[in-house]
Amino acid sequence: MKSMLILLIASISFSIFANTETDKGKALYIAPGKGGCATCHGETGNEPVMPMYPKIGGQNELYLFNQMKDYKMKKRKNGLFMTMVVAMERYTDEEIRLMAKYLSAVNSN
Ligand code: HEC
Numbered sequence: 001m002k003s004m005l006i007l008l009i010a011s012i013s014f015s016i017f018a019n020t021e022t023d024k025g026k027a028l029y030i031a032p033g034k035g036g037c038a039t040c041h042g043e044t045g046n047e048p049v050m051p052m053y054p055k056i057g058g059q060n061e062l063y064l065f066n067q068m069k070d071y072k073m074k075k076r077k078n079g080l081f082m083t084m085v086v087a088m089e090r091y092t093d094e095e096i097r098l099m100a101k102y103l104s105a106v107n108s109n
Contacts (some may be wrong), residue, residue, distance in 0.1 A: 025102030028095050035087040037099070044106045052080065057106035065100035069093070 045057030
């Protein structure tokens with residue numbers, strides 16, 4: 001009986017920890033009607049819909065965070081930046097951090 005209880009507690013806490021920051025970041029990244037990130041960059045960030053769009057999956061977390069912040073603050077203005085200014089408008093710094101965490105965790109083969 002006691003071991004059953006331990007097993008139960010262990011599986012409950014496992015499912016809590018399964019909802020990691022990476023999972024939250026992914027949910028924000030693919031959320032329909034929010035930034036539309038996956039529409040342009042693909043679900044893993046590495047299937048851009050156009051050859052001139054960058055692959056971002058597996059990139060360094062801090063680099064990704066800084067780029068997204070720069071677009072949001074209108075500090076990065078190169079190439080096709082306008083699409084990204086619009087995309088980042090609806091995200092808080094904390095949400096950007098979580099998305100950077102998700103994208104950097106993607107395997108960049
Ligand atoms: C309409 C298409 C489009 C959407 C939607 C979009 N992006 Fe982008 N993204 C681009 C393009 C194009 C660039 C390259 C812009 C440039 O030249 O600076 C880019 C650049 C980036 C970069 C910088 C890559 C690098 O190597 O510096 C990151 C990170 C990024 N996007 C993440 C996101 C995230 C996260 C979202 C959702 C909030 C998103 N993008 C939504 C098209 C898009």
